[in-house]
Amino acid sequence: MWFKNLRFYHFSENFSLPENFEEQLAEHSFHPCSRTEQSSFGWFSPFGPDNETLTHSVGNCWLLCAKREEKVLPSTVVNAQLDEKVRQISEAEGRSVPRKEKQNLKEDLIHQLLPQAFSRFRLSWGYIDLDRQFIAVDESAANKAEDFLGLLRGSVGSLPVRPFSPSEAVEVYLTDWLQKQDIPAPFELGDEAELRSPQADGGIIRCKQEDLTRDDIQAHLTAGKQVTRLGLVWQENLEFILEADMALKRVKPTDVLLDAKDDLVDPTPEEKVDADFALISGEAGQLFDDLKKAFE
Structure with a gap:
């Protein structure tokens, strides 16, 4: 887990x-x-x-x-049977089937197919x-x-x-961190980011496994693009992607954390859950504390 x-x-x-x-x-x-x-x-x-x-x-x-x-x-199955039912009604009664009746027929079909x-x-x-x-x-x-x-x-x-969200838009913080190349400790810059133009018809730049300090990425920031996703490493223990809504995605432990983890020998399911949860809650709790400080 x-x-x-x-x-x-x-x-x-x-x-x-x-x-x-x-x-x-x-x-x-x-x-x-x-x-x-x-x-x-x-x-x-x-x-x-x-x-x-x-x-x-x-x-x-x-x-x-x-x-x-x-x-x-599958919608294809439901729609195929619905089309056949509508065809039968049209041929038998010589009329078109209105939308509301089609919806009722569809609900009846779903009810019949659920078992x-x-x-x-x-x-x-x-x-x-x-x-x-x-x-x-x-x-x-x-x-x-x-x-x-x-x-x-x-x-x-x-x-x-x-x-949990900061007082300012998350994009403001992420853009400032990457532009100044100054990430609040104990966070470090990862190798993934997404840059978006604030204009509705603007462009999107996605970088994976890249050096985010490159001059061309800095040029996009200077031109006004904002960072909406940023890869970060926390305390050399966890890697994740921080999203504009403060969601942490693709969270995974680094080799440093895995090497420090105590591996149980033939654990029971209860022992495995207990050990995993002790590790998760301990790391995530400290991470939450540091996120609050970073976004003050």
Whole structure:
């Protein structure tokens, strides 16, 4: 288990877990889709399907996992059957089928096909840091992270969180750092960036595995382009891409961190999750502290 993305959400008021936290989560635990459901989303044990425990803590950090099932109905299949149904009605009744009736027919077809559909499953991870008063969610898309927060909000009744963001636009900071080649410690410049023109019809420059201090990149910045994505290395331990909405994507440990990690011999699933979460929460917590300082 490793968080490949980090979206930080800061509590707007002091938050503590309710005494019956596990029971509240259990009321919203994952259940497989019924024959008529197109999707299902609920809490799932971090230790896998053979465990009923829905939380795991290391210190004052609490790990959560949610599971989603979605029935896969290819649009080509639905539309093909819909076209055939519309053709039959037109020939039998000698009339065209209006749009609203087509929509009702489509909904009926989906309802009929759902029991035959394949299921797609995915896990969504996040954790609560009560000491630092934030939630970190491992989702690349903001709407998926909001789904996770929505499930948690529905479970505990109230969740006063807001996305972590600086007072100025993130692009202003990233552009200034790259233009001055002055990255706040303990961050270092990576080898990937995206530069965009502020004009709607302006150009986009994407650089991967490049020396970002090159003169031609500096020329684009001088011409007015802004940095909207920037590769960074933190404390020689983590590499990631920082996005304009403060999402950290493609987070991965460096060899320095992996070499320092204690490898367990034949760990149980519980021991593996505990060791991974201890590492993740420890590193991400310190990273959050340094991000706050860098964007003051």
